Amino acid sequence: MQHEGPINQADPAFFDTPVLQDSFQCATGGQNIRNLLTTIIGQIDARCHGADDLARNAEIVLAEVLNNIEEHGYEGRAGGQIKLDLKVFDDRITVQTTDFGQPMPGLQLPVQSLPDANGACEDLPEGGFGWFLIHTLAPEPDYKRRGRTNILNFTIRNL
Amino acid sequence: MNLRKDITNGVLVLTPDSERIDAASAIYLKDQFRDATAATDCRVVIDLAEVNFMDSSGLGAMVSALKLLKGRKLELAGLTPVVEKVFKLTRMDQVFIIHPDLNSALSGTGADAA
Numbered sequence: 001m002q003h004e005g006p007i008n009q010a011d012p013a014f015f016d017t018p019v020l021q022d023s024f025q026c027a028t029g030g031q032n033i034r035n036l037l038t039t040i041i042g043q044i045d046a047r048c049h050g051a052d053d054l055a056r057n058a059e060i061v062l063a064e065v066l067n068n069i070e071e072h073g074y075e076g077r078a079g080g081q082i083k084l085d086l087k088v089f090d091d092r093i094t095v096q097t098t099d100f101g102q103p104m105p106g107l108q109l110p111v112q113s114l115p116d117a118n119g120a121c122e123d124l125p126e127g128g129f130g131w132f133l134i135h136t137l138a139p140e141p142d143y144k145r146r147g148r149t150n151i152l153n154f155t156i157r158n159l
Numbered sequence: 160m161n162l163r164k165d166i167t168n169g170v171l172v173l174t175p176d177s178e179r180i181d182a183a184s185a186i187y188l189k190d191q192f193r194d195a196t197a198a199t200d201c202r203v204v205i206d207l208a209e210v211n212f213m214d215s216s217g218l219g220a221m222v223s224a225l226k227l228l229k230g231r232k233l234e235l236a237g238l239t240p241v242v243e244k245v246f247k248l249t250r251m252d253q254v255f256i257i258h259p260d261l262n263s264a265l266s267g268t269g270a271d272a273a
Contacts, residue, residue: 031183033182034179034181034183052240056240056241056244057244059212059241060214060241060244060245063181063182063212063214064214064215067181067182067214067216070182071182114249114250117249117250117251117253117254121225121226121229121230122226124222124225124226124254125219125222126219126220126222126223126226127215127219129215129218129219129245129249129251130214130215130216132248132249133215133245133248133249136248137248
Protein backbone atom coordinates (compact mmCIF):
# COMPACT_ATOMS: atom_id res chain seq x y z
CA MET A 1 0.00 0.00 0.00
CA GLN A 2 1.33 3.48 -0.91
CA HIS A 3 1.08 6.22 1.63
CA GLU A 4 1.07 9.94 0.95
CA GLY A 5 2.82 11.84 3.71
CA PRO A 6 3.48 10.31 7.12
CA ILE A 7 2.16 6.84 7.81
CA ASN A 8 -1.20 7.09 9.51
CA GLN A 9 -1.04 4.75 12.47
CA ALA A 10 -4.83 4.54 12.50
CA ASP A 11 -4.79 3.05 9.00
CA PRO A 12 -6.67 -0.26 9.28
CA ALA A 13 -3.98 -1.93 7.17
CA PHE A 14 -1.48 -1.16 9.92
CA PHE A 15 -3.35 -3.49 12.25
CA ASP A 16 -4.19 -6.02 9.57
CA THR A 17 -2.71 -9.07 11.24
CA PRO A 18 -4.44 -12.45 11.09
CA VAL A 19 -6.53 -13.50 14.08
CA LEU A 20 -5.63 -17.09 13.24
CA GLN A 21 -2.74 -18.49 11.22
CA ASP A 22 -2.12 -22.20 10.92
CA SER A 23 -0.98 -25.00 8.62
CA PHE A 24 -2.69 -28.36 8.22
CA GLN A 25 -1.67 -31.61 6.56
CA CYS A 26 -4.01 -34.35 5.43
CA ALA A 27 -3.88 -37.57 3.42
CA THR A 28 -6.82 -38.38 1.12
CA GLY A 29 -9.07 -41.33 1.89
CA GLY A 30 -11.87 -42.35 4.24
CA GLN A 31 -13.25 -39.52 6.35
CA ASN A 32 -9.95 -37.61 6.42
CA ILE A 33 -11.09 -34.60 4.43
CA ARG A 34 -14.36 -34.36 6.34
CA ASN A 35 -12.40 -34.49 9.61
CA LEU A 36 -9.91 -31.85 8.47
CA LEU A 37 -12.74 -29.58 7.44
CA THR A 38 -14.49 -30.00 10.80
CA THR A 39 -11.23 -29.17 12.61
CA ILE A 40 -10.58 -26.04 10.55
CA ILE A 41 -14.13 -24.71 10.79
CA GLY A 42 -14.12 -25.35 14.54
CA GLN A 43 -10.99 -23.19 14.87
CA ILE A 44 -12.42 -20.43 12.68
CA ASP A 45 -15.70 -20.42 14.64
CA ALA A 46 -13.78 -20.18 17.91
CA ARG A 47 -11.82 -17.12 16.75
CA CYS A 48 -14.41 -15.30 14.66
CA HIS A 49 -17.35 -14.66 16.92
CA GLY A 50 -20.05 -12.96 14.94
CA ALA A 51 -18.45 -13.53 11.53
CA ASP A 52 -20.79 -16.42 10.81
CA ASP A 53 -20.97 -15.73 7.09
CA LEU A 54 -17.21 -15.90 6.72
CA ALA A 55 -17.06 -19.26 8.50
CA ARG A 56 -19.95 -20.61 6.41
CA ASN A 57 -18.32 -19.46 3.18
CA ALA A 58 -15.06 -21.03 4.29
CA GLU A 59 -16.73 -24.37 4.94
CA ILE A 60 -18.39 -24.36 1.51
CA VAL A 61 -15.23 -23.32 -0.40
CA LEU A 62 -12.77 -25.53 1.49
CA ALA A 63 -15.03 -28.58 1.07
CA GLU A 64 -15.18 -28.05 -2.69
CA VAL A 65 -11.44 -27.40 -3.06
CA LEU A 66 -10.38 -30.38 -0.91
CA ASN A 67 -12.86 -32.79 -2.50
CA ASN A 68 -11.70 -31.66 -5.93
CA ILE A 69 -8.09 -32.45 -5.03
CA GLU A 70 -9.10 -35.90 -3.76
CA GLU A 71 -11.47 -36.82 -6.58
CA HIS A 72 -9.64 -35.31 -9.56
CA GLY A 73 -6.07 -34.47 -8.50
CA TYR A 74 -5.58 -37.83 -6.79
CA GLU A 75 -8.31 -39.58 -8.85
CA GLY A 76 -10.00 -40.89 -5.71
CA ARG A 77 -6.90 -42.65 -4.39
CA ALA A 78 -6.15 -42.77 -0.68
CA GLY A 79 -2.88 -41.47 0.75
CA GLY A 80 -2.51 -38.36 -1.42
CA GLN A 81 -0.88 -35.56 0.57
CA ILE A 82 -2.58 -32.19 0.90
CA LYS A 83 -1.10 -29.21 2.72
CA LEU A 84 -3.27 -26.26 3.62
CA ASP A 85 -2.03 -22.90 4.90
CA LEU A 86 -4.66 -20.65 6.39
CA LYS A 87 -4.75 -17.03 7.51
CA VAL A 88 -7.97 -15.76 9.03
CA PHE A 89 -8.59 -12.01 9.10
CA ASP A 90 -11.68 -10.17 10.35
CA ASP A 91 -13.08 -9.78 6.86
CA ARG A 92 -11.46 -12.55 4.80
CA ILE A 93 -9.57 -15.82 4.91
CA THR A 94 -6.55 -16.43 2.69
CA VAL A 95 -5.73 -20.02 1.84
CA GLN A 96 -2.99 -21.87 -0.02
CA THR A 97 -3.39 -25.54 -0.84
CA THR A 98 -0.52 -27.68 -2.09
CA ASP A 99 -0.87 -31.19 -3.51
CA PHE A 100 1.05 -33.63 -5.69
CA GLY A 101 -1.83 -34.94 -7.77
CA GLN A 102 -2.61 -34.64 -11.46
CA PRO A 103 -2.42 -31.12 -12.92
CA MET A 104 -5.59 -29.20 -13.74
CA PRO A 105 -6.66 -29.98 -17.32
CA GLY A 106 -4.97 -27.45 -19.61
CA LEU A 107 -3.16 -26.10 -16.50
CA GLN A 108 -6.20 -23.89 -15.92
CA LEU A 109 -9.00 -23.78 -13.38
CA PRO A 110 -12.40 -24.90 -14.66
CA VAL A 111 -14.76 -22.08 -15.64
CA GLN A 112 -17.27 -20.77 -13.16
CA SER A 113 -20.46 -20.90 -15.19
CA LEU A 114 -23.58 -21.95 -13.33
CA PRO A 115 -25.17 -25.08 -14.76
CA ASP A 116 -28.39 -24.23 -16.58
CA ALA A 117 -31.31 -24.56 -14.16
CA ASN A 118 -33.95 -23.65 -16.71
CA GLY A 119 -35.73 -26.02 -18.98
CA ALA A 120 -37.15 -29.48 -18.39
CA CYS A 121 -36.72 -31.26 -15.08
CA GLU A 122 -34.88 -34.19 -16.64
CA ASP A 123 -32.28 -31.76 -18.07
CA LEU A 124 -31.40 -30.25 -14.71
CA PRO A 125 -27.69 -30.34 -13.86
CA GLU A 126 -26.54 -32.83 -11.22
CA GLY A 127 -22.98 -31.51 -11.12
CA GLY A 128 -20.82 -28.56 -12.02
CA PHE A 129 -21.80 -26.60 -8.93
CA GLY A 130 -18.47 -26.95 -7.14
CA TRP A 131 -16.30 -24.55 -9.13
CA PHE A 132 -19.19 -22.11 -9.38
CA LEU A 133 -19.33 -21.99 -5.56
CA ILE A 134 -15.53 -21.57 -5.30
CA HIS A 135 -15.41 -18.70 -7.82
CA THR A 136 -18.43 -17.01 -6.21
CA LEU A 137 -17.21 -17.07 -2.60
CA ALA A 138 -13.46 -16.81 -3.33
CA PRO A 139 -13.22 -14.63 -6.46
CA GLU A 140 -10.24 -14.99 -8.82
CA PRO A 141 -8.50 -18.03 -7.35
CA ASP A 142 -4.89 -18.40 -8.58
CA TYR A 143 -3.61 -21.78 -9.78
CA LYS A 144 0.02 -22.68 -10.49
CA ARG A 145 1.73 -25.91 -11.47
CA ARG A 146 5.31 -26.04 -10.15
CA GLY A 147 7.09 -29.23 -11.17
CA ARG A 148 4.87 -32.01 -9.84
CA THR A 149 3.05 -29.73 -7.42
CA ASN A 150 -0.32 -28.00 -7.68
CA ILE A 151 -0.57 -24.72 -5.79
CA LEU A 152 -3.90 -22.97 -5.37
CA ASN A 153 -4.22 -19.58 -3.68
CA PHE A 154 -7.57 -17.98 -2.91
CA THR A 155 -9.24 -15.48 -0.61
CA ILE A 156 -12.60 -16.31 0.90
CA ARG A 157 -14.70 -13.18 1.26
CA ASN A 158 -17.34 -12.28 3.76
CA LEU A 159 -20.14 -11.97 1.20
CA MET B 160 -26.21 -42.29 5.65
CA ASN B 161 -29.79 -43.54 6.05
CA LEU B 162 -33.09 -41.90 5.16
CA ARG B 163 -35.73 -42.35 7.84
CA LYS B 164 -39.19 -42.75 6.34
CA ASP B 165 -42.46 -41.57 7.98
CA ILE B 166 -45.90 -40.89 6.61
CA THR B 167 -47.59 -37.95 8.35
CA ASN B 168 -50.95 -36.50 7.24
CA GLY B 169 -50.58 -38.41 3.98
CA VAL B 170 -47.19 -36.83 3.30
CA LEU B 171 -44.06 -38.95 2.91
CA VAL B 172 -41.41 -37.36 5.15
CA LEU B 173 -37.80 -38.43 4.61
CA THR B 174 -35.18 -37.51 7.20
CA PRO B 175 -31.45 -38.07 6.56
CA ASP B 176 -29.72 -39.32 9.71
CA SER B 177 -26.49 -37.52 8.81
CA GLU B 178 -25.54 -33.99 9.80
CA ARG B 179 -23.58 -33.69 6.57
CA ILE B 180 -24.67 -34.48 3.03
CA ASP B 181 -21.29 -34.30 1.32
CA ALA B 182 -19.09 -36.22 -1.10
CA ALA B 183 -18.83 -39.08 1.42
CA SER B 184 -22.57 -39.53 2.04
CA ALA B 185 -24.33 -38.21 -1.08
CA ILE B 186 -23.85 -41.45 -3.02
CA TYR B 187 -26.19 -43.27 -0.64
CA LEU B 188 -28.93 -40.66 -0.82
CA LYS B 189 -30.09 -41.31 -4.37
CA ASP B 190 -30.50 -45.09 -3.89
CA GLN B 191 -32.29 -44.69 -0.58
CA PHE B 192 -34.55 -42.03 -2.02
CA ARG B 193 -35.44 -44.29 -4.95
CA ASP B 194 -36.36 -47.15 -2.58
CA ALA B 195 -38.36 -44.88 -0.29
CA THR B 196 -40.42 -43.24 -3.04
CA ALA B 197 -40.85 -46.17 -5.44
CA ALA B 198 -44.32 -47.31 -4.33
CA THR B 199 -45.94 -44.00 -3.51
CA ASP B 200 -47.43 -41.05 -5.31
CA CYS B 201 -48.06 -38.79 -2.29
CA ARG B 202 -46.24 -35.53 -1.55
CA VAL B 203 -42.58 -36.01 -0.64
CA VAL B 204 -40.82 -33.75 1.87
CA ILE B 205 -37.15 -34.10 2.86
CA ASP B 206 -36.63 -32.69 6.35
CA LEU B 207 -33.17 -31.09 6.37
CA ALA B 208 -33.40 -29.50 9.82
CA GLU B 209 -30.65 -31.75 11.22
CA VAL B 210 -28.36 -31.30 8.21
CA ASN B 211 -25.88 -28.54 8.98
CA PHE B 212 -23.69 -28.94 5.90
CA MET B 213 -24.21 -29.78 2.23
CA ASP B 214 -21.64 -29.54 -0.57
CA SER B 215 -22.01 -29.66 -4.34
CA SER B 216 -22.14 -33.48 -4.28
CA GLY B 217 -25.06 -33.32 -1.85
CA LEU B 218 -26.78 -30.72 -3.99
CA GLY B 219 -26.30 -32.96 -7.03
CA ALA B 220 -27.89 -35.84 -5.10
CA MET B 221 -30.91 -33.65 -4.31
CA VAL B 222 -31.32 -32.88 -8.01
CA SER B 223 -31.03 -36.61 -8.81
CA ALA B 224 -33.76 -37.29 -6.25
CA LEU B 225 -36.01 -34.67 -7.83
CA LYS B 226 -35.56 -36.29 -11.25
CA LEU B 227 -36.57 -39.68 -9.83
CA LEU B 228 -40.02 -38.19 -9.12
CA LYS B 229 -40.49 -37.71 -12.86
CA GLY B 230 -42.21 -34.35 -12.90
CA ARG B 231 -43.66 -34.36 -9.39
CA LYS B 232 -42.43 -31.70 -6.98
CA LEU B 233 -39.83 -32.39 -4.32
CA GLU B 234 -40.28 -30.37 -1.15
CA LEU B 235 -37.51 -29.48 1.28
CA ALA B 236 -38.00 -28.26 4.84
CA GLY B 237 -35.84 -26.72 7.56
CA LEU B 238 -32.79 -25.58 5.59
CA THR B 239 -29.97 -24.59 7.98
CA PRO B 240 -27.83 -21.53 7.07
CA VAL B 241 -25.06 -23.24 5.06
CA VAL B 242 -27.51 -25.47 3.22
CA GLU B 243 -29.75 -22.52 2.39
CA LYS B 244 -26.74 -20.58 1.10
CA VAL B 245 -25.68 -23.40 -1.23
CA PHE B 246 -29.21 -23.62 -2.68
CA LYS B 247 -29.53 -19.84 -3.12
CA LEU B 248 -26.10 -19.25 -4.67
CA THR B 249 -26.68 -21.98 -7.26
CA ARG B 250 -30.31 -20.86 -7.78
CA MET B 251 -31.46 -24.39 -7.06
CA ASP B 252 -33.84 -22.85 -4.49
CA GLN B 253 -36.06 -22.11 -7.51
CA VAL B 254 -36.22 -25.75 -8.53
CA PHE B 255 -37.53 -27.20 -5.25
CA ILE B 256 -40.45 -26.18 -3.04
CA ILE B 257 -38.79 -24.90 0.13
CA HIS B 258 -40.57 -24.66 3.50
CA PRO B 259 -39.16 -22.92 6.60
CA ASP B 260 -39.72 -26.06 8.67
CA LEU B 261 -41.50 -29.40 8.68
CA ASN B 262 -44.61 -28.07 10.42
CA SER B 263 -45.13 -25.49 7.67
CA ALA B 264 -44.64 -28.21 5.08
CA LEU B 265 -47.24 -30.45 6.71
CA SER B 266 -49.80 -27.71 7.24
CA GLY B 267 -49.47 -26.35 3.71
CA THR B 268 -50.93 -27.81 0.55
CA GLY B 269 -47.58 -28.12 -1.14
CA ALA B 270 -48.53 -25.55 -3.73
CA ASP B 271 -47.13 -22.56 -1.87
CA ALA B 272 -43.38 -22.23 -1.85
CA ALA B 273 -42.01 -20.34 1.11
